[in-house]
Amino acid sequence: GAGVSQSPSNKVTEKGKDVELRCDPISGHTALYWYRQSLGQGLEFLIYFQGNSAPDKSGLPSDRFSAERTGGSVSTLTIQRTQQEDSAVYLCASSLAVGQQETQYFGPGTRLLVL
Amino acid sequence: GDSVTQMEGPVTLSEEAFLTINCTYTATGYPSLFWYVQYPGEGLQLLLKATKADDKGSNKGFEATYRKETTSFHLEKGSVQVSDSAVYFCALSEGFGSARQLTFGSGTQLTVLP
Numbered sequence: 234g235a236g237v238s239q240s241p242s243n244k245v246t247e248k249g250k251d252v253e254l255r256c257d258p259i260s261g262h263t264a265l266y267w268y269r270q271s272l273g274q275g276l277e278f279l280i281y282f283q284g285n286s287a288p289d290k291s292g293l294p295s296d297r298f299s300a301e302r303t304g305g306s307v308s309t310l311t312i313q314r315t316q317q318e319d320s321a322v323y324l325c326a327s328s329l330a331v332g333q334q335e336t337q338y339f340g341p342g343t344r345l346l347v348l
Numbered sequence: 349g350d351s352v353t354q355m356e357g358p359v360t361l362s363e364e365a366f367l368t369i370n371c372t373y374t375a376t377g378y379p380s381l382f383w384y385v386q387y388p389g390e391g392l393q394l395l396l397k398a399t400k401a402d403d404k405g406s407n408k409g410f411e412a413t414y415r416k417e418t419t420s421f422h423l424e425k426g427s428v429q430v431s432d433s434a435v436y437f438c439a440l441s442e443g444f445g446s447a448r449q450l451t452f453g454s455g456t457q458l459t460v461l462p
Contacts, residue, residue, distance in 0.1 A: 266449055276437065278449035292449065324392065331448060334380050334399045335441075339392040 235259070237340035239325050245346045246315055254310045254343045258327030265308050266328075266337060267300060271321035279323075282308065283331050315347045350375045354438050354453030361428055361460050369423040369456045371412075371438035379440040381405075381414050381421040382450065386435045395423075395436070428460045 238257045246252050258265050267279040278292040282302040293299075297315075302308040312319055322344050326337040355370040373381065383395040383405070396405030401416035410425045421438060438453040 264448070268450075275454045276439075276450075276452035278451070281449055283448070289448070326392075326450075334397075336382075336394050336397065337450060338394070339384075341391040 237325055237327055237338055239323075239340040239343050241343060242341065243344045243346075245348065247348050248317060249314055251311065251313045252315055252345065254312075254323050254345070256308045256310070256325030256340060258306065258308070258325070259329075259338055262327035262329050262338075263305070264328045264331050264335070264337075265302055266326040267308070267310050268324040268326065269321045270324055270342070274321075276324075279310070312345075315345075317347050320345055320347045350379070350440060350442060350451045352438050352440055352451055352453035355456055357435075357455070358457035358459060361458070363430055363460055363462050364427045365460075367423070367425040367428045367432075367458070369436055369438075369458070371421045371423065371453060373419050373421065373438075373440050375419075375440055375442055377442055378416075379442045381412070382439045382441070383410070383412055383421070383423050384437045384439060384452075386437065386455075388434070392437070428458075430460045430462050433458055433460045 240255045263284050265282045269277050280300045281289040297313045300310045322342040324342045325340045328335040328337045351374045353372050380399040382397045384392045385395045396407040398405040398414035404413045412421050412423045435455045435457050437455045439450040
């Protein structure tokens with residue numbers, strides 16, 4: 234079956250603009266995660282969705298970042314008023330269920346460059 | 349909070365050499381432990397995992413044993429190949445409360461020369 238897909242694969246934007254990044258999880262996976270991979274910070278957790286529960290936003294770096302998940306499937310990560318330090322690869326992952334033993338499957342990422 | 353400390357890279361080995369990448373962790377409870385691999389130009393892939401103490405995860409000739417007494421999960425392979433060149437990430441998941449996300453180490457770049 235299809236894996237996690239993300240779009241766009243690359244995004245170049247100007248400082249101050251808003252961007253939207255999309256994630257399509259594996260069909261049937263109830264949990265969805267966003268991470269950020271940057272040179273200075275490594276891999277950081279951003280936000281987590283589980284079914285229809287309120288998301289865990291504890292990793293979002295500022296209130297310029299937000300995410301939603303519609304219908305328990307597709308998710309969109311929005312970054313408002315982008316800054317140069319937002320440049321990174323944004324990774325989405327999904328897992329079949331919740332639990333520490335669950336394997337998270339990652340998408341290819343969206344490479345964001347803020348000029 | 350939870351943390352994962354990985355051996356600093358980069359690591360360069362000749363083909364058929366023995367590989368060890370050290371990983372130690374700090375966690376509140378009894379986490380599951382993972383090794384993920386990122387091949388050049390590709391996304392993160394699960395390499396292996398272990399969910400309780402003394403479990404050994406293995407895949408593609410790689411092994412790692414969950415050692416609770418030393419809080420370690422070192423990755424080993426007896427004979428590396430050029431195709432193993434990649435970045436390797438150690439990670440943990442506690443899976444309760446707000447700690448369902450993966451906490452990653454900084455990654456270790458491995459280059460295998462023919």
